[in-house]
Amino acid sequence: MDQRRSQDGPRREPIRSPGLWIAMAVIVLAGVPFYLPAGSTRPLLLGVPYWVAISVAFTVVFAAFVSWICLRRWNVVEPEEQAERGRGEAA
Template identity: 35%
Template sequence: MGSEKREPIKNPRIWIILGILLAMITPWYFPASFGEILVYGVPLWAVIIVLSSLLLSAYLSYVLKYHWMLEEDEEEAEQKGAK
């Protein structure tokens, strides 16, 4: 990603996706019928939560790698410029 990195708190798109993923791992809004539907013996709500947790982990890794401005990145850029 060649664009300038900035703190993710200033990017509303990151917060919207994070909110959606957090809502997906919260089981209180699932209908009661989700407990009756089984996927390989596991309730559907549990499958949704596990998959959403994996997506949340992957998304947070992406945000940290490509959107988070770390001081080490700035120091490396300064060192390359000085050489």
């Protein structure tokens, strides 16, 4: 994988994007099965209560989403680094 991805485009910080925060909040809230009936353990999925499977699935979704944000949406190259790189290519 290309390790210089952050230097390919303009500076972007996803922390300033409210849509990403909303998506993260929805994933976290969906992973906490408060919306299921209290004390329910049936049906079992692979030997565990279904609410555990729901929680694990949304944990994986959250990890994948945060990984996608870090790999594709985050570009925080510092202006000094970018200027230094430009000088190196010009020489």
